[in-house]
Amino acid sequence: MPARRSTSTGATTEAAFRSLLRVGGLMRRVMEPHFARFGITPSQWGVLCTLHRAEKAGLAELRLTDLGDRLLVRLPSVTGVIDRLERLGLVVRTASETDLRTKHVGLTPAGRALAERILKGHAARIRTVMGGLTAQKQERLHRLLDRLASHLGSLVDRQEGAAPPAVRRPLGQRNQP
Numbered sequence: 001m002p003a004r005r006s007t008s009t010g011a012t013t014e015a016a017f018r019s020l021l022r023v024g025g026l027m028r029r030v031m032e033p034h035f036a037r038f039g040i041t042p043s044q045w046g047v048l049c050t051l052h053r054a055e056k057a058g059l060a061e062l063r064l065t066d067l068g069d070r071l072l073v074r075l076p077s078v079t080g081v082i083d084r085l086e087r088l089g090l091v092v093r094t095a096s097e098t099d100l101r102t103k104h105v106g107l108t109p110a111g112r113a114l115a116e117r118i119l120k121g122h123a124a125r126i127r128t129v130m131g132g133l134t135a136q137k138q139e140r141l142h143r144l145l146d147r148l149a150s151h152l153g154s155l156v157d158r159q160e161g162a163a164p165p166a167v168r169r170p171l172g173q174r175n176q177p
Contacts, residue, residue: 027129034125038118039088043081045118046071048090051107052115061094061106090114 028042035045050070054062062070068078082105085091090111096102107115130138 030129035118038114040114044085047078047081047085048107048111048115048118051091051105052112052119055107055112061104063096064093064103064105067105085111
């Protein structure tokens with residue numbers, strides 16, 4: 001009997017995993033055209049939004065590594081997005097005054113204006129995207145996703161803790177495949 005339950009649980013686990021991946025892909029397909037209307041990608045929005053939030057919290061700019069950590073993205077990926085945003089005139093990258101190896105990124109006036117323009121309709125867009133669930137189900141989903149994120153964070157911590165110190169890197173600088 002336990003083997004049967006295990007198989008059922010395994011099938012359920014795999015189905016939930018596939019559903020999560022499918023939802024992520026569909027979310028991207030729904031949001032890409034939304035951000036394309038503003039001339040940016042979802043990844044670029046992630047950077048602009050993170051920098052905008054940092055400004056609201058009193059930080060005029062963020063170190064590239066801190067930006068990667070906040071976005072849970074590897075540093076080379078962040079650098080590529082920053083390169084494109086810089087070419088668009090939406091962000092500015094500067095060298096640290098104390099450590100020339102460290103780069104800081106901040107919004108330009110055009111980047112700030114674009115972020116604020118997008119934010120004006122962003123809550124309505126999110127309500128539309130999440131409209132397939134009642135408020136109660138959205139709360140439950142939020143709790144479940146937070147619980148899953150906590151579990152995944154502990155797995156990441158264990159992986160990094162198992163690596164020799166010379167191999168460990170900050171969250172935004174994972175080992176490259």
